Amino acid sequence: MPDALEVAGLRKSYGSVQAVRDVGFTVRSAEIVALLGPNGAGKTTTLEILEGFRTRDGGVARVLGLDPGDRSSARELRERTGLVLQDIAVEPYLTVRETIARSAGYYRAPRRVADVIGLVGLAGLERRKVRSLSGGQKRRLDLALGLIGDPELLYLDEPTTGFDPAARRDAWELVRELRADGTTILLTTHDMAEAQALADRVVVLSAGVVVAEGRPDELGARNGEQVRIVFTLPGGYVAADLPVTAEFVGGRFVLLTPSPTQALYELTAWAVQRGTVLAGLTVDPPRLEDVYLRLTSDHALASEPEGSTR
Amino acid sequence: MTTATATAVAARSRRLRSDLRLLAHQVGYEQLSFWRNPQSAIFTFIFPVLFVAIMGALFGSVGKSSYFGGLSALQYYVPTIGALSVLGSCYGQLAVALAARRQAGILKRVRATPLPAWAYFAGLLAHCVLVSVIDIALIVGVGRLYGVPFPSHWLAIAITLVLGAASFCALGVAVASVISNAEAAPAVAQLVLFPLMFISGTYMPIHSTLLNRVSGWLPVRPFNEALTGPFALHTGADWGHLAVLAAWGGLGAIVAIRRFRWDPRPE
Numbered sequence: 001m002p003d004a005l006e007v008a009g010l011r012k013s014y015g016s017v018q019a020v021r022d023v024g025f026t027v028r029s030a031e032i033v034a035l036l037g038p039n040g041a042g043k044t045t046t047l048e049i050l051e052g053f054r055t056r057d058g059g060v061a062r063v064l065g066l067d068p069g070d071r072s073s074a075r076e077l078r079e080r081t082g083l084v085l086q087d088i089a090v091e092p093y094l095t096v097r098e099t100i101a102r103s104a105g106y107y108r109a110p111r112r113v114a115d116v117i118g119l120v121g122l123a124g125l126e127r128r129k130v131r132s133l134s135g136g137q138k139r140r141l142d143l144a145l146g147l148i149g150d151p152e153l154l155y156l157d158e159p160t161t162g163f164d165p166a167a168r169r170d171a172w173e174l175v176r177e178l179r180a181d182g183t184t185i186l187l188t189t190h191d192m193a194e195a196q197a198l199a200d201r202v203v204v205l206s207a208g209v210v211v212a213e214g215r216p217d218e219l220g221a222r223n224g225e226q227v228r229i230v231f232t233l234p235g236g237y238v239a240a241d242l243p244v245t246a247e248f249v250g251g252r253f254v255l256l257t258p259s260p261t262q263a264l265y266e267l268t269a270w271a272v273q274r275g276t277v278l279a280g281l282t283v284d285p286p287r288l289e290d291v292y293l294r295l296t297s298d299h300a301l302a303s304e305p306e307g308s309t310r
Numbered sequence: 311m312t313t314a315t316a317t318a319v320a321a322r323s324r325r326l327r328s329d330l331r332l333l334a335h336q337v338g339y340e341q342l343s344f345w346r347n348p349q350s351a352i353f354t355f356i357f358p359v360l361f362v363a364i365m366g367a368l369f370g371s372v373g374k375s376s377y378f379g380g381l382s383a384l385q386y387y388v389p390t391i392g393a394l395s396v397l398g399s400c401y402g403q404l405a406v407a408l409a410a411r412r413q414a415g416i417l418k419r420v421r422a423t424p425l426p427a428w429a430y431f432a433g434l435l436a437h438c439v440l441v442s443v444i445d446i447a448l449i450v451g452v453g454r455l456y457g458v459p460f461p462s463h464w465l466a467i468a469i470t471l472v473l474g475a476a477s478f479c480a481l482g483v484a485v486a487s488v489i490s491n492a493e494a495a496p497a498v499a500q501l502v503l504f505p506l507m508f509i510s511g512t513y514m515p516i517h518s519t520l521l522n523r524v525s526g527w528l529p530v531r532p533f534n535e536a537l538t539g540p541f542a543l544h545t546g547a548d549w550g551h552l553a554v555l556a557a558w559g560g561l562g563a564i565v566a567i568r569r570f571r572w573d574p575r576p577e
Contacts, residue, residue: 053418053421053422078423082422085415085419088415089415091343091416093347094339094346098339102339103423105335106332106423107424129346149423
């Protein structure tokens with residue numbers, strides 16, 4: 001099966017500002033890919049080029065085998081893609097059911113309205129006016145509008161912003177179900193926990209270029225990220241007593257190291273020798289958030305991040 | 311007829327039917343949004359009816375006079391306020407609603423669906439014409455209560471109404487295309503409309519030759535005159551004035567097509 005999305009060498013400038021300088025990535029069919037990056041990194045511009053809202057200055061973009069910049073295939077593409085935008089954009093005086101039924105009428109083969117209401121968790125609110133919905137409920141309605149056309153490819157632009165934890169968990173579950181049904185999903189988020197939980201792969205953008213790409217749990221290892229070792233020591237020890245360089249933060253010793261095996265060996269040997277214990281010892285792999293923050297700040301400081309990119 | 315052409319004809323008629331269904335779908339939901347919104351229902355729809363009722367209470371007994379060009383006061387006001395209702399339902403409504411929908415991202419959301427642009431705008435036009443027709447019917451009804459006879463040239467009225475509604479819809483979309491700020495849209499739309507209606511004799515007859523000559527080339531007076539003929543003077547379609555109106559509509563359409571944006575943020 002061909003890739004759902006193919007992007008290569010994508011470029012876009014607004015006046016003298018190069019919003020997207022060189023972006024390339026692919027999304028396979030039925031894959032969830034998260035596009036990450038700080039504000040101004042080029043995520044929204046990239047997404048809008050793929051959605052057909054903006055023209056590109058250069059590069060290749062194929063969406064479900066079609067060119068999003070080609071007006072003649074625009075309607076066909078919109079039949080097959082769904083999107084949930086950042087802003088809540090719904091008519092205030094229609095009811096939930098009317099809003100969804102209105103959009104359903106635009107598609108050749110839409111999902112059933114009642115099914116979509118159930119999928120996004122708005123059952124029981126069908127007859128409520130949109131203006132009386134809470135922010136989180138409006139976001140679910142937005143999601144319903146993205147799904148009603150039964151899209152092959154779904155764009156989610158910060159889909160769970162404003163959701164409470166339970167609603168967010170439900171939305172994640174829905175996204176996973178959609179993927180299981182064969183829907184391809186490209187999402188943006190500022191929530192690294194969301195990317196880690198949902199995405200099969202992440203693509204990190206900074207200043208208009210891709211600075212890293214891979215599975216969320218692979219990214220750290222590949223970028224020489226540091227493992228975090230945390231423990232406490234009973235009685236009187238200070239950081240200087242340790243055989244390794246650690247910091248004393250909030251009553252605990254915190255150690256960041258690219259070589260955890262060596263560090264743990266030295267630490268445990270030291271503790272055994274002194275007849276003490278490393279209480280509450282935890283060893284955490286690099287969190288996506290740490291990797292992300294380092295990647296994007298490195299890139300902002302120097303134009304090339306150290307270690308391997310791409 | 312060969313089978314190929316028969317199939318082509320069948321396909322065309324199928325497409326026509328599905329286009330019409332889409333249009334009806336679109337008009338239905340525009341109507342629903344309109345009547346549910348108290349602001350549009352009251353200001354756009356009720357106001358002209360109320361206005362003609364008040365004019366009737368004030369001037370209902372004023373018979374034919376030279377001040378009103380040989381007509382009774384209400385014979386004068388039924389067509390001009392009818393025109394005002396079309397201006398409100400078409401020009402005013404679209405200028406404000408489209409600017410607001412764009413700013414709220416609703417237009418962008420519509421653009422993301424397979425709904426073709428022509429269907430969106432045709433739906434709006436049909437919706438605006440429908441509102442205008444209901445409004446004018448009510449205005450004529452109120453006029454009748456004050457003794458204004460029903461008009462006799464319904465075909466001429468229908469032609470004038472559809473052409474006027476289309477032209478003012480185009481101008482409304484043009485204004486919404488030129489104004490990017492939704493908060494400014496109602497102010498700008500009214501700022502243009504109010505003095506224009508005043509000098510075009512909507513509120514009172516104008517007896518200045520100069521003003522009449524100027525306003526005769528602007529869109530509102532030709533529409534007033536084109537409606538007054540079949541409404542009160544038992545004349546047919548007023549092609550001269552309709553031509554001026556159509557020219558303004560064409561200009562509006564050109565600006566609208568060239569400048570209309572779906573996206574709240576300019577490229």
